[in-house]
Amino acid sequence: MKILATVKKIPGGTMVVPLLLGAFMNTFFPSILKLGGFTTAVFSSAGANTLVGISLVFIGSQLRIREAPEALKRGSVLLLAKFIAGGGFGFLVSKIFGPAGFMGLSVLAVTSCIASGNGGLYTALVTDYGDATDVAALSILNIKDGPFLTMLALGATGLAHIPFMSLVAAVGPLIVGIIMGNIDKDIKEFLQPGIAIIIPCFAFALGAGINFKNILSAGLSGIFLGFLCVLISGFVCILFDRFINRRPGYAGAATSAASGNSVATPAAVALIDKAWHPYVAAATAQVAAAVVVTAILVPFVTAFIAKKFGSEKDKPKTSDKQINGKSKPSLVKKETAQPTLTHVNN
Incomplete structure (x- = not known):
């Protein structure tokens, strides 16, 4: 059976297919993922952070130190694009429709979704289409995974902060990989195959934190939010990637998906600003649905952009x-x- 060959024919297949399998298991057979021991440690959402961290070690080992400034530049530009996309569109919706938004989508839901980004999916896609510098840009892009950008966009800058040590902890594995790969070329070559191998592993674990029932509970508004996120975020990020970073645009497309962590953003914002509390329940379900929708759509958008404008693998x-x-x-x-x-x- 040519299972792997078939999966690779799907844009971002080595990421998307395991992610959907993980979501399927978590939705219909969650007890299997909760058996405990190594099964839960590897195949449930509990293993996601560990596996992504290991992948960052492998990725960092391929990055030359002289490429670090370029990685910071690419990541900063895409981070700014995310902020403008989420904050700008949220501000526009607020001015026209008020905090309640439109079609059942509140400003809280729209901003929480569009201003976030799926780091795991981005890593998988730029590993396939880009280079080590694209992947290393994740060290900056990780900032968008939490509620920070959403709080800024909603005018909560005086109350939001990211502890410095949290940033250090987020990029620690990448730094370890960079050091090892630069001090010994043999280590770089030894770890290189691990990048492609571990992607399906952390993709399944990430998927195991997704429940398809969330799409049903959110209704059409959650699905619409997912399409809206890809449209708004994708357009702005691709534009910034092409005309500021002077890159083909595939990295901008790859960062347009909603982050799994953004599901908790509405509640986090409401803890600081009680005015948003009435919108939390609906926004949480809608963002959860959008996470699944964007995880499916973004690989196809990225593949289209890479085919149209080129990529490193070409x-x-x-x-x-x-x-x-x-x-x-x-x-x-x-x-x-x-x-x-x-x-x-x-």
């Missing part, structure tokens, strides 16, 4: 172009037969 390696100083005839024919590759290289 660039032929030197070893593919030359053997002993001579071009390989088979590859020359292949490149001629593929207009997409020719367009990207030109």
Whole structure:
């Protein structure tokens, strides 16, 4: 059976398929994931943070220190794009419709969803289409996973703060990987295969924290919020990635999904500002539904952008172009037969 080959035909398949399988198990057979021991530690949402952390060690080992400033730049630009998308659209909705929003979507729900980002999905997609620098940009993008950007967008800047040690803890595994990969080239080569291997593992664990029933409880408004998130966030992030970062745009598309952590954002905001409390229940269900919808849609959007504007995986390696100083005839024919590759290289 060609299971892996089939999965790889799906955009972001090694991330999306395990994630959906995890969500399926958590929705219909949650008791299996709660058996305890190694089963729960690896296959439930309890293992998600550990597995993502390990993946950051592998990813960091591939990043050259000289590439760090570029990673910070790319991440900062995409973070700003997320803030503008979520805060700007939320502000617009508030001015036109008031805090209650429109079509059952409150300003709290809209901002909590659009201003967040799915770091695990971003990691999987840019690992497939991008380079180590794209992945390292996650160290900055991690800021959007919590309620911080939402609080800023709602005017709660005086009450919101991110402890410095929390930021250090978030990027710690990445730093460890960078150090190991830079002091020993053999370690870099040893850890490189682990990036692709661990993606399905943490994807399943992330999916095990999702319940499909949340989509039903949120109704059409939650599904609509998911499409709205991809449309608004995707447009702004792709625009910033292409015209400020001067990149093809696939990283901007990859960061347009809603974060699983954003499900808790409405409640976190209401703890600080009681005025939002009446909207928390509906917003929480709607954001949870949007998380599932965006996890399905964003890989296809990213694949489309990568195909249209190019990606790192489209660039032929030197070893593919030359053997002993001579071009390989088979590859020359292949490149001629593929207009997409020719367009990207030109």
